[in-house]
Amino acid sequence: MFHGVYDFGYLLKLLSSQDLPETLKGFFEMIGVYFPRFYDIKHLAKFCDGFTGGLNKLADLLGVERVGICHQAGSDSLLTSRTFMMLHQVFFNGSTEKYSGVLYGLGVENVQ
Numbered sequence: 001m002f003h004g005v006y007d008f009g010y011l012l013k014l015l016s017s018q019d020l021p022e023t024l025k026g027f028f029e030m031i032g033v034y035f036p037r038f039y040d041i042k043h044l045a046k047f048c049d050g051f052t053g054g055l056n057k058l059a060d061l062l063g064v065e066r067v068g069i070c071h072q073a074g075s076d077s078l079l080t081s082r083t084f085m086m087l088h089q090v091f092f093n094g095s096t097e098k099y100s101g102v103l104y105g106l107g108v109e110n111v112q
Contacts, residue, residue: 002055002080003042005103008035024106032101039096041084042104048091055079062086 009020012030021027031038045051045058055076059066064082068075088096 003104004040005105037100039100040104043102044087044099059083
């Protein structure tokens with residue numbers, strides 16, 4: 001995901017057919033039930049030479065080409081996946097485990 005807190009909220013509501021938890025701890029516990037390991041690319045990008053900006057800018061900087069139209073689910077998903085793989089290989093040398101479980105913008109580092 002790229003800055004995916006709202007995406008996770010939406011997915012959790014659909015998957016669980018329940019109201020979202022009222023606490024951040026409960027939210028992360030519910031995420032863990034459905035997604036035991038996840039990465040927010042915007043969080044990862046903070047550790048890449050001070051990068052700021054959106055997914056398209058990051059993909060361009062990494063030389064990742066978009067297939068399809070921007071803001072279409074398939075195209076955005078593919079770009080996100082390819083951008084993650086490039087970050088994983090180029091900036092993190094294949095080691096991103098310590099960045100798992102963090103959602104950019106919540107002001108927390110690994111609530112698990």
